[in-house]
Amino acid sequence: MMPQPTGRLVRKDDGVYLVFDRMFKAPIEHVWPYFGRSPRLAEWLGEYTGSGATGAVKLRMTADGTEGPWEDVTVMECAAPHRLHADIGAAGASHRMFAHLTEASGHTTVTVGLRLRSLLEEADAGPRWDYYLDRLVAAHDHKPQPDWSNYQPAMDEHYRILCRELDRDLRSDAAAARSGASR
Template sequence: MPQPTGRLVRKDDGVYVVLDRIFKAPIEDVWSYFSRSPRLSEWIGQLTGTPSTGAARFRMNAAGDDADWENVTILECDAPHRFAADIGPSNTSRRVYVHLTEASGHTTVTLGQRLRSLREEADIGVSWDYYLDRLLAARTGKPMPDWNDYDPAMLEHYENLCRELDHDIKAEQATLHAVDRANGTDG
């Protein structure tokens, strides 16, 4: 059975679920699974348009052929090392990034997605564990993993991470509020 691998990382623009995978392959080969539509479609979805102009659309086909096409706003692309994009409508877009590094014949992929809510989006980590394992399977020619091995088995791991971080953030805010009150600066 697969094990959950994600962690939560606080950044200036929010909290991200972050996962890593290591491939015994050159960075350019692994990058092609994020940048070339035929390879992208082997594990997660299809990309159309001209990404270099910002006119791109994405559809997740791993969940079925009836998925909707979504607009992609590319925020950063430094091939073959870094990619960041907002996917979907602007008011509900998903911020996703991918960082690749290569050392000693191995490429490490670090993927992150910003969470809009710690209380409602714990399942995002489960999904990325599943999709990154699909990427591993696509690269090695192994059978695709079964979603039922991921959900609900991994959900508790991500719910606990979200609950713990939410508690820590509230404790920090309470401490800051108490300091402000003590200093007479709490408006």
Template sequence: MIPQPTGRLVRKDDGVYVVLDRIFKAPIEDVWSYFSRSPRLAEWLGEFTGTPSTGAARFRMKVEGDDAEWQNVSILECQAPHRLAADIGPSDSAWRMYLHLTEASGRTTVTFGRRLHDLSEEADTGVAWDYYLDRLIAARAHRPMPDWNDYHPAMLEHYENLCRELGDDLRREHAAAHAGLARDVSDTSA
């Protein structure tokens, strides 16, 4: 079966995030362990070192190959097993991510978000996270990993359209706000 894109764009106070959900028939603690324990994280994405409880660790995305570089991680929030927020990478180009996990009726929902730096250049981020989260599903089910070629470029148009539409909305809002500000200034100077 060919995977379908599942992400959406969400505006938050600190920027625009690509947000994706996955549902697991499993207890929340089990699903959380795939994000919080390095051996389990390594099964589908990468590995970390350090002591996350101190608010700092290092992470590398093994899914990108054995020569992937280690990145500094600043943990902004951790409320196990429900919430995690972190900045990954150098401070000037770090990518911010968050996880929200909820459990109900024997199922755990994972909501993952990653902040985009530039709508015009980061549509592939959504494709990548659809792929990575499907790798998590495969790891938990002890199934073969999905093939990147089933995701990219097939899903790229979906995310490019989301980015273009939101970019257009933001430009219109900015123009309307600018027009309103200009009108307010002319009203006060009359």
């Protein structure tokens, strides 16, 4: 079965986020290590060095089978096992990310968000993050990792449409605000 796109766009005070949810039939203590411990994180996303307690970490993405460059990570908030907020990348080109974990009735829901710097230029983040989070599910459930070729280009148009529609809505809202202010 081909994976389906699951991301949605959410407006927040500091910008537009691409947001995804995944549910695990496991207590939160079994899911959190996939965000906070290098061996578990490496199973689905990449490896890191440094300490979240100091707020300074380096991350290297390895999910695509190659070793990418080490990227700076500034941990803004880490409230284990519930919340992680970080900026990933060089200053001025970083991405704000969050992971929120909640548990109810023995199930843990993971919500991951990525703030988009540009709606029209970053629509390709959707397929990547669907892929990464499906890798997280597979790692947690001890299943085979998904195949990247099932995500891109298959999901590209879905995310481009989402981004174009929200961009159009934001432009319309701004135009309406300008015309209301000029009265």
